[in-house]
Amino acid sequence: MSITLADHGIQQALDQLGVKEINLGTSTGKQWFGTGALIESVSPVDNQLIGKVHETTKEDYEKVVKVASESFKVWRKMPAPQRGEIVRQYGELLRQYKEPLGKLVSYEMGKSLQEGYGEVQEMIDICDFAVGLSRQLHGLTMHSERPNHRMYEQYHPLGVVGIISAFNFPVAVWSWNTALAWVCGDVCIWKPSEKTPLTAVACQHLMTKVLEQNDLPEGISCLINGDYRVGEWMTNDTRVPLISATGSIRMGKIVAQAVAKRLGKSLLELGGNNAIIVTPDADIKMTVIGAVFGAVGTCGQRCTSTRRLIVHEEVYDKVKNALSEAYKQLSIGNPLDERNHVGPLIDKDAVNNYLNAIAQVKEHGGNMVVDGGVLEGEGYDSGCYVKPAIAEAENHWEIVQEETFAPVLYLLKYTGDVENAIAIQNGVKQGLSSAIMTTNLREAEKFLSHAGSDCGIANVNIGTSGAEIGGAFGGEKETGGGRESGSDAWKVYMRRQTNTINYGADLPLAQGIKFDL
Ligand code: UN1
Numbered sequence: 157m158s159i160t161l162a163d164h165g166i167q168q169a170l171d172q173l174g175v176k177e178i179n180l181g182t183s184t185g186k187q188w189f190g191t192g193a194l195i196e197s198v199s200p201v202d203n204q205l206i207g208k209v210h211e212t213t214k215e216d217y218e219k220v221v222k223v224a225s226e227s228f229k230v231w232r233k234m235p236a237p238q239r240g241e242i243v244r245q246y247g248e249l250l251r252q253y254k255e256p257l258g259k260l261v262s263y264e265m266g267k268s269l270q271e272g273y274g275e276v277q278e279m280i281d282i283c284d285f286a287v288g289l290s291r292q293l294h295g296l297t298m299h300s301e302r303p304n305h306r307m308y309e310q311y312h313p314l315g316v317v318g319i320i321s322a323f324n325f326p327v328a329v330w331s332w333n334t335a336l337a338w339v340c341g342d343v344c345i346w347k348p349s350e351k352t353p354l355t356a357v358a359c360q361h362l363m364t365k366v367l368e369q370n371d372l373p374e375g376i377s378c379l380i381n382g383d384y385r386v387g388e389w390m391t392n393d394t395r396v397p398l399i400s401a402t403g404s405i406r407m408g409k410i411v412a413q414a415v416a417k418r419l420g421k422s423l424l425e426l427g428g429n430n431a432i433i434v435t436p437d438a439d440i441k442m443t444v445i446g447a448v449f450g451a452v453g454t455c456g457q458r459c460t461s462t463r464r465l466i467v468h469e470e471v472y473d474k475v476k477n478a479l480s481e482a483y484k485q486l487s488i489g490n491p492l493d494e495r496n497h498v499g500p501l502i503d504k505d506a507v508n509n510y511l512n513a514i515a516q517v518k519e520h521g522g523n524m525v526v527d528g529g530v531l532e533g534e535g536y537d538s539g540c541y542v543k544p545a546i547a548e549a550e551n552h553w554e555i556v557q558e559e560t561f562a563p564v565l566y567l568l569k570y571t572g573d574v575e576n577a578i579a580i581q582n583g584v585k586q587g588l589s590s591a592i593m594t595t596n597l598r599e600a601e602k603f604l605s606h607a608g609s610d611c612g613i614a615n616v617n618i619g620t621s622g623a624e625i626g627g628a629f630g631g632e633k634e635t636g637g638g639r640e641s642g643s644d645a646w647k648v649y650m651r652r653q654t655n656t657i658n659y660g661a662d663l664p665l666a667q668g669i670k671f672d673l
Pocket of ligand 1: 402457458459624
């Protein structure tokens, strides 16, 4: 028996957010337009069509870039703290709309309601962060080698920022980029995942309210919709100096090359193959909580999801048993029901990738500690609900080396010193997030040292996922090297200028060069 959108409370959320059955997919802020083909947004929760969005055509795209480039000239003139005020208002609106937006995130993407709300909370948090930042876009001053000279640096807005986001964090990652870019004086064009276009339409409607209330020009916040072809218009466009892209390594390599070809800047946040090292001195209770949330949260579809658990032989069986017990407690089902821990995968392709990973483990003769499978029967009609699985594996297997965006956790055994575990942890192409569970200071510090984890994120006694917005987020190696959200990640959204001012009556040259006329 199918449940209607109204039964889920989704219809009400859509109404509150101004999302319709058929939506224009292109927006420059106040104006909405679009004549392109329709993208259908189907919920992985129960296969229901939530709504449709018109794809952006090349003509629409041209219009958007023109408007964005014009509005940049106005926006960059506004003092940064005033831009911060606009972001503050957006954050306020997100507080008001947290419930419907969180719900729509949960239903369109399939993550648990708690995580849907958590994602909107990340948006609110980054807005708050950006408001403070708007008064701190500082450069350094340096002492000049020449007398009567002053040297300093300043940061200027960059221009139009193109944001390509993924389905798994359909709204938060956009906010990490826009909230910072806006206070930095940039204007943004957002291409969300074609799997989650409605949450993007909802966010743009909210921003439209803010822009209208403040009588700001069109083009500060723009939305375009479509698949990789629409993304390509942006990556190849010299009018877009920075492309920030989140997604697969495969996608990132294409984007990076296209942007580099025109010597643009890119900020890449790509795949991870995140591991937790569990040493003999680990607190097992904490380990289980961190590992289970890391592996099954968001149904294993975070770029920070825990994929590998590298466990010392002394505690291996204990950890293995504790994990299989914990997995028995997991309830899988409709993510809008707060009793469920795990919702569906995004679509059938994701289910196939998951099944393929398990099949490959079995081909290698790997033992399934907790077997997987697709769930069937009432409540599982969409065919996207899978059982989180745990497999005993080896690090060098091709499937372990890859990121499978699904809840499959590989158990890897190590012997001897923590250095051996670190070598396994680093022995993959990706370098996003990593963690160690230990109460031993020496092990923890080794893991954090120059010879330790090679990832952008390295945690002690915390899992690999669930990073706070205050730190710079991103990773090394094939994760792409970009940093988003906290710390000084804002610098990538600006151009740096070094200024030297001579307030003397002579013109001495640097490096002691004499050039007498
Ligand atoms: C992502 O999966 O692309 O650290 C982002 C985390 C979240 C963000 C994940 N704060 O798990």
